[in-house]
Amino acid sequence: MKKYLIINDLGNGGAEILNIGLYHNLKFDAIFTLQQNVDYDTNGINVINLSRGGKVSILNFPKLIYRLYKHLQPNDVLIASLYKSIVVAFLCNLFLVKPNLIFWIHSDITIDLNSKFKKWLMKFIFNNKCSIVVNSEKAKLDVVKQLNTPENKINVIYNSFDANQIKLLGEEKLEDDLFDHIKAFPKMICIGRFNRLKGQLELIEVVADLKKKNFIIHLILIGKGESEQMLRDAANQLGVVDFVHFLGQKKNIYPYLKQCDLLVSASRSEGFGNVLVEGLLSGIPVISADIDNGPREILAPETNLIYRTTTEEYATYGILMPSFTNNAANKIWVDIIYEIFSNGRIKEYQNIGLTYANLFDKHHIMPKWEDLLKEK
Known part of the structure; x- marks a missing residue:
């Protein structure tokens, strides 16, 4: 039996890096891609581009x-990620x-199924002979509800992280001297693709509103994407161009996390929220919009996963906030960020999730994959 992965491409993204991690940890035979777009180091990986x-x-x-068929035997295992690759497989x-x-x-x-045809097709696919892996209990509930998939076909396996590697990478010295110039000021960091769903615009507006309260905070943005020029224009128009820093895509984000006081996620949609776990493993306090998948299950695992807060919620491992789809969200975000820095409450969340976040370490997660593969 050979083990294969198939994904649309290996461009920048969470699903892509997780496939690469699974390949290395469990020694897969190849990764099939539908198109030739690679942003990650594929040294030592057998990548077969089908297009x-x-x-x-x-x-x-x-x-x-x-072309996929020519590589496969009936007893092989094929793990497919993302819509197009799932359909091809x-x-x-x-x-x-x-x-x-x-x-x-x-x-x-719930967001991916944006057409009646796509929903019908995925329902048909998932109710044929296959196993399904989701990365959260909430995602399992969604698949059961949206696609009428039997619960016993669905396996919850959290995304895996290398806690020791994150610690080592966080100790690398930054060549960027930006932090020397702003070390006297509070700093919050947002990491992710620049698009409207990720909420960077709303965070820039928060910085501007905090400035009106005579509270200066610097926003570090790591990533790239189609909204970058719009975000730069917004920072300029709102008068905070000196307090919003676009650092581009970074191969190693962890030293930047170490240099900041707060990790913020204002996203309207996430598959899981990898950066929240990376923040916890880096010891940085985390504040996140309480959206459907990820944040509540990561930061407040003991609570009702269906519940969505409409105000601030000081959860066990971070602070949950209303999504910016809520019209009142901006004022709440401004008030709470001002408050936690002013009264020192932010310090309560430093290093609070280090031990807990080790539950997402690869040494806990990979055995779950091994058990699933043994069933095949």
Whole structure:
């Protein structure tokens, strides 16, 4: 039996890095990609690009399916991530060769199912012979509810992290002298792709409103994306261009986390919220919008996973906040950030999640994958 992974590409993203991690930890035979887009180090990885450089569209699905089929045997295991790859893997299984299929869901399925056809297709796929892996208990509830999938087909396996490696990477020295210039000021950091769903614009507005209260805080933005120029324009128009710093994409985010006082996530949608766990493992206090998948299960695991706060909630491992889809959210975020820095409450959350976050370490997570693969 050989073990394979298939994903749309290896461009920048959480699902992509998780596939690479699983490949290395459990010694997979290859990663199939539908298109040739690589942002990560693939040294030591057998990457097989099925499109051979071409663009991926429904018109060339037959070629992709046939090329995938040529590599597979009936007793192999194929783990598929993301919508297009799941469809290609399923159709290959349906019409050509029948490997053991595992569908790995990384994103908020309630948002991904944005058409009646897509919802019908995923329901059909998930109710055929396969196993499904989701990264949270809330995601499992969503799959059962949205797709009528039997609970016994769904395995909850949290995203895995290398706690020791994160600690070592966090000790690397930064060449950027920015932090020398702003060391006297509070600093909050947001990491993620620049787009409207990630909430960077709202955080820039929070910085501007805090400035009106004569409270200066610097916002460190790490990432890249289609909204970058819009965000830069907003910082300029709001008069906080000197307090919002665009540092681009970083291979190693952990020294930057170590230099900041607060990790903020204002995203409207997440598959899990990897950066929250990375923040906890780095010892930095975390504040996050209480959205459907991830934050509550990570920061307040003992609470009702369905509940969404409409005000601040000082949870066990971080602070949960109303999503910016709530019209009153901006004022609450401004008031709470001002408050936790002014009264020192932010210090209560320093290093609070270090031991707890080790539950997401690969030494706890990989055995769950091994058990699932043994069943195939």
